Amino acid sequence: MAADMESSLETSLSASGTATGTLPPARSRIFKIIVIGDSNVGKTCLTFRFCAGRFPDRTEATIGVDFRERAVDIDGERIKIQLWDTAGQERFRKSMVQHYYRNAHAVVFVYDMTNMASFHSLPAWIEECRQHLLAGDTPRILVGNKCDLRSAVQVPTDVAQKFADTHSMPLFETSAKNPNDNDHVEAIFMTLAHKLKSHKPLMLSQPPSDGVVLKPGPKPAVPCWC
Numbered sequence: 001m002a003a004d005m006e007s008s009l010e011t012s013l014s015a016s017g018t019a020t021g022t023l024p025p026a027r028s029r030i031f032k033i034i035v036i037g038d039s040n041v042g043k044t045c046l047t048f049r050f051c052a053g054r055f056p057d058r059t060e061a062t063i064g065v066d067f068r069e070r071a072v073d074i075d076g077e078r079i080k081i082q083l084w085d086t087a088g089q090e091r092f093r094k095s096m097v098q099h100y101y102r103n104a105h106a107v108v109f110v111y112d113m114t115n116m117a118s119f120h121s122l123p124a125w126i127e128e129c130r131q132h133l134l135a136g137d138t139p140r141i142l143v144g145n146k147c148d149l150r151s152a153v154q155v156p157t158d159v160a161q162k163f164a165d166t167h168s169m170p171l172f173e174t175s176a177k178n179p180n181d182n183d184h185v186e187a188i189f190m191t192l193a194h195k196l197k198s199h200k201p202l203m204l205s206q207p208p209s210d211g212v213v214l215k216p217g218p219k220p221a222v223p224c225w226c
């Protein structure tokens with residue numbers, strides 16, 4: 001992953017590059033999106049699905065944080081979506097928490113639709129986020145995962161929607177495993193990236209080094225989810 005992160009240091013000038021044979025790479029905006037929620041809800045699988053395009057063969061509990069990154073083209077602009085897959089288990093995350101939130105441009109809260117306890121944990125995750133995020137207007141979305149396990153669903157959509165409305169977040173129900181189910185993981189992150197693109201000024205972030213972001217981006221503009 002380190003190599004991927006290094007690539008986000010690319011700088012500008014391709015548009016004005018001269019015919020020297022090796023044009024400098026295009027500058028990319030980087031959107032740091034952190035993915036939060038209880039252990040086992042599928043944060044690793046969701047981020048893997050978006051960045052690698054498939055469901056991982058196997059996963060282990062995330063320790064600290066994993067980074068995944070994907071470059072996308074939005075309206076002709078190259079954007080790097082940097083997903084921070086955070087540990088759900090308290091013992092694997094406590095020393096890292098402030099690094100997750102630092103300079104985050106958006107937050108994805110995840111619960112497991114087949115596990116009511118993971119839904120009931122959401123207020124605690126929202127509170128942690130509130131305590132660490134400087135910008136209270138940082139875009140947030142709510143994702144219910146594992147909707148492919150239809151017969152095991154414990155969290156009704158209307159209950160989740162009510163919760164999402166109360167917290168002014170859009171709700172998506174999806175499956176990292178089965179890309180044909182409900183909202184596509186691809187569409188969820190791309191929707192978020194479109195929102196960020198239309199509201200963020202240009203950022204030249206440094207990539208994280210040992211989990212620490214070196215250079216802050218400017219305060220994000222007020223998001224609009226309408």
Ligand SMILES: Nc1nc2c(ncn2[C@@H]2O[C@H](COP(=O)(O)OP(=O)(O)OP(=O)(O)O)[C@@H](O)[C@H]2O)c(=O)[nH]1
Nearest residue numbers: 039040041042043044045059062088146175176177
């Ligand atoms: N059926 C089904 N299983 C899923 C889905 N997403 C994840 N899983 C399974 O749920 C388990 C946990 O997935 P992870 O992605 O490792 O969960 P996590 O939230 O990253 O867990 P931590 O790293 O401990 O915080 C694994 O056994 C996955 O295979 C899904 O959409 N459908």
